[in-house]
Amino acid sequence: MNPTSFEIGLAVIMVAVSIALVVWFARDMAAISGRRMMKMLARAGVNPEVARSGDTEAIMKGVRSRCRKCQSEALCDRWLVGKVEGANDFCPNAQIFRSLTRSVGHAVA
16 A cells, blocks of 8 residues: 555654654753753852853863763752752762862852
8 A cells, every 4th residue: 555645744744743852852951951050060169150161161061961961960950959968979070060169269159
């Protein structure tokens, strides 16, 4: 049985919608990760402007990548709002944040 034009058109539309949803989801997750990273920078005592500075561009590229791949998102969210006590040792970027705090100074309150 040969597919009709309607069936082919419907299949093309379904594929296009699926691709659009995947792209939207990926962008949304990247935006959420970026906001979480900026909050983590501030809570860890690093001036968030460091993320926008050209001096630390290579470092921040790695930080963003590790943040997007992080498996501790729920713990991170709880830590950021103060529901979890202690250091952010669960964070794959914790050591880098400590180094940035020492090298470029604390966040301005």
